[in-house]
Amino acid sequence: MRWLKVYPSLLRAYFNLSLEYRGQVVIWILSGILPLIMMLVWLSLTESGPVQGYTAQDFISYYLMVILMRRMCGVWIIWDLNRDIRMGNLSAQLLRPLDPVHLHLARTFARHPLQLILVGPPVAAAAFFLGARYAMPLAQLPLLLLVMLGAILIEFFVQMCIGALAFWITQAIAVMEVWFYIRALLSGWVVPIDLFPPAVTAALQYLPFRYVLSLPLEITLGRLTLPQIGYGLLVQYSWALFFFLLYRLLWARGIREYSAVGA
Amino acid sequence: MPHIIVEQLCKYYQVHHKEAGLIGSLRAFFNRQYRDVKAVDDVNFTIEAGEMVGFLGPNGAGKTTTLKVLSGLLYPTRGRAVVLGFTPYERKRAFLEQFTLVMGNKNQLLWDLPAMESFLVNRAIYDIPKAQYEATFKELNDLLDLEPLLKKQVRKLSLGERMKCELAAALLHRPKILFLDEPTLGLDVTMQVAIRNFVKAYNQRYGATVILTSHYMADVTELTRRVIVIDHGRILYDGHLQQLVEQVAPYKLLSIVMRSPCPPEILGQYGEVEKVEGVKATLRVERGRASEIASRLLTHIKLDDVLIEEPPVEDIIRQVFAESKENRESGE
Numbered sequence: 159m160r161w162l163k164v165y166p167s168l169l170r171a172y173f174n175l176s177l178e179y180r181g182q183v184v185i186w187i188l189s190g191i192l193p194l195i196m197m198l199v200w201l202s203l204t205e206s207g208p209v210q211g212y213t214a215q216d217f218i219s220y221y222l223m224v225i226l227m228r229r230m231c232g233v234w235i236i237w238d239l240n241r242d243i244r245m246g247n248l249s250a251q252l253l254r255p256l257d258p259v260h261l262h263l264a265r266t267f268a269r270h271p272l273q274l275i276l277v278g279p280p281v282a283a284a285a286f287f288l289g290a291r292y293a294m295p296l297a298q299l300p301l302l303l304l305v306m307l308g309a310i311l312i313e314f315f316v317q318m319c320i321g322a323l324a325f326w327i328t329q330a331i332a333v334m335e336v337w338f339y340i341r342a343l344l345s346g347w348v349v350p351i352d353l354f355p356p357a358v359t360a361a362l363q364y365l366p367f368r369y370v371l372s373l374p375l376e377i378t379l380g381r382l383t384l385p386q387i388g389y390g391l392l393v394q395y396s397w398a399l400f401f402f403l404l405y406r407l408l409w410a411r412g413i414r415e416y417s418a419v420g421a
Numbered sequence: 422m423p424h425i426i427v428e429q430l431c432k433y434y435q436v437h438h439k440e441a442g443l444i445g446s447l448r449a450f451f452n453r454q455y456r457d458v459k460a461v462d463d464v465n466f467t468i469e470a471g472e473m474v475g476f477l478g479p480n481g482a483g484k485t486t487t488l489k490v491l492s493g494l495l496y497p498t499r500g501r502a503v504v505l506g507f508t509p510y511e512r513k514r515a516f517l518e519q520f521t522l523v524m525g526n527k528n529q530l531l532w533d534l535p536a537m538e539s540f541l542v543n544r545a546i547y548d549i550p551k552a553q554y555e556a557t558f559k560e561l562n563d564l565l566d567l568e569p570l571l572k573k574q575v576r577k578l579s580l581g582e583r584m585k586c587e588l589a590a591a592l593l594h595r596p597k598i599l600f601l602d603e604p605t606l607g608l609d610v611t612m613q614v615a616i617r618n619f620v621k622a623y624n625q626r627y628g629a630t631v632i633l634t635s636h637y638m639a640d641v642t643e644l645t646r647r648v649i650v651i652d653h654g655r656i657l658y659d660g661h662l663q664q665l666v667e668q669v670a671p672y673k674l675l676s677i678v679m680r681s682p683c684p685p686e687i688l689g690q691y692g693e694v695e696k697v698e699g700v701k702a703t704l705r706v707e708r709g710r711a712s713e714i715a716s717r718l719l720t721h722i723k724l725d726d727v728l729i730e731e732p733p734v735e736d737i738i739r740q741v742f743a744e745s746k747e748n749r750e751s752g753e
């Protein structure tokens with residue numbers, strides 16, 4: 159557990175790095191406006207009455223929170239990871255007595271404060287003026303944070319797995335695209351998952367997608383009871399564990415490959 | 422006990438062959454042709470604690486591959502390497518804490534942040550106690566004059582400034598072994614000398630073992646007495662640079678400046694004439710008789726100046742490689 163001691167330094171350095179890239183972050187945030195467009199689409203549909211129980215206010219509340227949660231549960235390591243492996247920066251990392259996963263994990267968490275500062279106020283203002291409503295009891299806040307952490311961990315280890323493919327194939331980023339699109343569709347980013355056909359919604363309870371975005375959204379909207387959250391946490395952390403183990407396996411194999419063919 | 426032991430080390434790569442163009446790509450896709458490349462082929466040497474050794478060899482000779490095996494980035498195909506009693510590729514923490522690899526063509530610092538940030542991260546990663554960190558930092562700062570560089574983003578530093586920071590970052594944990602792969606690559610002469618002096622000082626101060634590869638012969642002749650000459654993955658020579666010079670070049674060069682020009686035929690009586698330019702001439706003479714011939718020249722021809730020189734090491738190394746190539750070709 160001595161690597162824990164490294165985190166303050168890593169988080170500080172990577173937070174400074176995120177400030178260095180603040181312009182880029184703003185552009186990213188602005189480019190992620192698809193949820194707003196979807197919101198407008200749904201709003202025009204609700205003019206003739208609620209859609210499957212969703213009122214205009216429900217859609218506004220939902221999509222504003224999508225924007226915030228996407229920033230707070232997002233992970234953006236795949237490009238760094240891919241470049242490190244393919245360009246040989248990984249060699250330098252392997253020479254130091256610290257597993258490179260900690261670099262990526264620290265970088266992930268170090269990004270969130272800036273995201274919150276940039277996205278939090280506008281979303282809060284919009285929520286206030288548009289009359290969004292979040293019915294989550296305050297007592298569920300610790301659970302919400304735990305669920306957000308779980309969401310980050312799933313996405314993080316998925317990206318570590320896909321990134322590790324770069325040990326064998328040059329187009330790991332293309333695989334990432336597939337994950338991005340499927341996740342965008344099925345995680346609740348574009349469409350609330352309970353608007354899918356019931357069979358799909360039911361299946362999504364067991365697949366990982368709901369747990370990287372929709373679950374924390376559902377909690378903030380006050381839709382889940384404590385037992386439901388508990389069950390969600392169980393499934394969510396099981397997926398996190400699954401992808402963690404898969405990453406360990408792929409990474410160990412990949413390093414062996416890397417050490418065999420060189421970089 | 423030696424710091425580094427290398428026994429019958431082999432590292433072969435499988436590379437696949439691909440012809441240029443679309444047809445070549447398609448053919449490679451369906452029917453990959455593999456071929457073994459012997460990057461390191463039965464290499465043996467040991468290096469004692471505190472020794473400085475230069476690896477000499479052309480591009481692709483196996484120098485970097487050897488360093489990568491020694492630092493645990495590559496598995497050997499056969500044979501073994503033992504560094505400080507560790508098997509490098511196991512990458513045990515206790516091993517990683519005791520050496521460093523600096524590659525002149527790779528950046529190991531956080532590119533968009535001032536170098537100081539990388540130093541602090543390394544301090545945490547190597548778990549360096551505060552007092553020791555401060556002492557080491559002060560020493561490195563004295564030797565490399567880092568202070569003015571530390572607050573600038575790494576990407577804004579010049580190549581030489583960046584290399585200073587690279588070296589400092591790589592040495593904060595006071596490694597016992599330094600692998601320096603082309604540390605002066607692309608640097609101007611002043612900066613080369615600065616880096617060279619620094620490596621020398623570090624070696625003396627900490628008794629560190631150093632393996633150095635470089636294209637600049639001066640790096641090697643200045644820093645190391647022992648050289649290992651590698652070509653095509655094999656060791657051609659391992660020993661003192663001076664002995665190599667004597668072995669390969671059994672001659673010395675006499676550079677003379679004459680009062681008045683003298684015909685080459687007359688100079689030819691003293692040794693093989695390399696060149697004559699007006700009153701300046703260079704003669705190649707038998708190593709053992711150099712001073713005797715010089716004094717004969719002085720008595721028979723009016724000279725302003727005479728200098729006995731070793732042939733340039735570059736020439737000698739080139740000769741070694743040329744001979745090895747000939748041997749290979751005649752063997753095939």
